[in-house]
Amino acid sequence: EAGVAQSPRYKIIEKRQSVAFWCNPISGHATLYWYQQILGQGPKLLIQFQNNGVVDDSQLPKDRFSAERLKGVDSTLKIQPAKLEDSAVYLCASSWDRDSPLHFGNGTRLTVT
Amino acid sequence: DQQVKQNSPSLSVQEGRISILNCDYTNSMFDYFLWYKKYPAEGPTFLISISSIKDKNEDGRFTVFLNKSAKHLSLHIVPSQPGDSAVYFCAASEAGTASKLTFGTGTRLQVTL
Numbered sequence: 001e002a003g004v005a006q007s008p009r010y011k012i013i014e015k016r017q018s019v020a021f022w023c024n025p026i027s028g029h030a031t032l033y034w035y036q037q038i039l040g041q042g043p044k045l046l047i048q049f050q051n052n053g054v055v056d057d058s059q060l061p062k063d064r065f066s067a068e069r070l071k072g073v074d075s076t077l078k079i080q081p082a083k084l085e086d087s088a089v090y091l092c093a094s095s096w097d098r099d100s101p102l103h104f105g106n107g108t109r110l111t112v113t
Numbered sequence: 114d115q116q117v118k119q120n121s122p123s124l125s126v127q128e129g130r131i132s133i134l135n136c137d138y139t140n141s142m143f144d145y146f147l148w149y150k151k152y153p154a155e156g157p158t159f160l161i162s163i164s165s166i167k168d169k170n171e172d173g174r175f176t177v178f179l180n181k182s183a184k185h186l187s188l189h190i191v192p193s194q195p196g197d198s199a200v201y202f203c204a205a206s207e208a209g210t211a212s213k214l215t216f217g218t219g220t221r222l223q224v225t226l
Contacts, residue, residue, distance in 0.1 A: 042216025
């Protein structure tokens with residue numbers, strides 16, 4: 001089966017600019033997650049979708065981050081405006097349901113200068 | 114506040130020997146634990162999990178042990194192979210599922226010839 005697809009792989013922007021990341025989960029996976037992994041740390045959950053509804057966004061900095069999952073398939077994560085501390089790898093993951101292990105994409109490495 | 118801790122940032126083991134990776138947690142509400150393996154430039158991949166109702170789970174060369182009273186789990190890899198060289202993340206959930214995972218900071222395992 002095809003894995004979780006993410007694009008772009010790398011992105012370099014200046015602070016205060018905006019950026020968007022795209023994720024296509026494994027076909028049939030109802031649950032989709034966005035994680036942020038800062039260098040030297042473990043991944044941190046930003047937002048969890050069940051189909052096209054948000055299940056948990058308690059750790060999403062909503063003043064600058066937004067995410068959507070239209071039609072319950074693809075998802076986009078946006079940062080506007082970006083700060084230096086947003087430099088990280090943004091990982092998308094999906095699973096059949098909330099009880100199944102997560103399958104991660106290869107991530108988007110964001111550098112904010 | 115780091116609820117899941119992997120105190121050894123790196124570990125080097127000879128091929129054929131046992132690798133033991135350790136993880137400690139502080140949140141007594143965690144009841145489901147997972148190990149993920151990550152190669153450079155790739156997303157984490159699920160390795161093995163254990164529920165708090167068990168104290169051991171085995172899958173081929175990989176065994177996870179859980180000591181609830183000590184809030185400690187370990188991953189044993191026997192025998193270690195060069196392809197096992199990767200970063201290993203311990204993760205925990207208090208939902209009894211794979212959702213809303215809290216990750217440790219990872220341990221880099223190097224298996225030498």
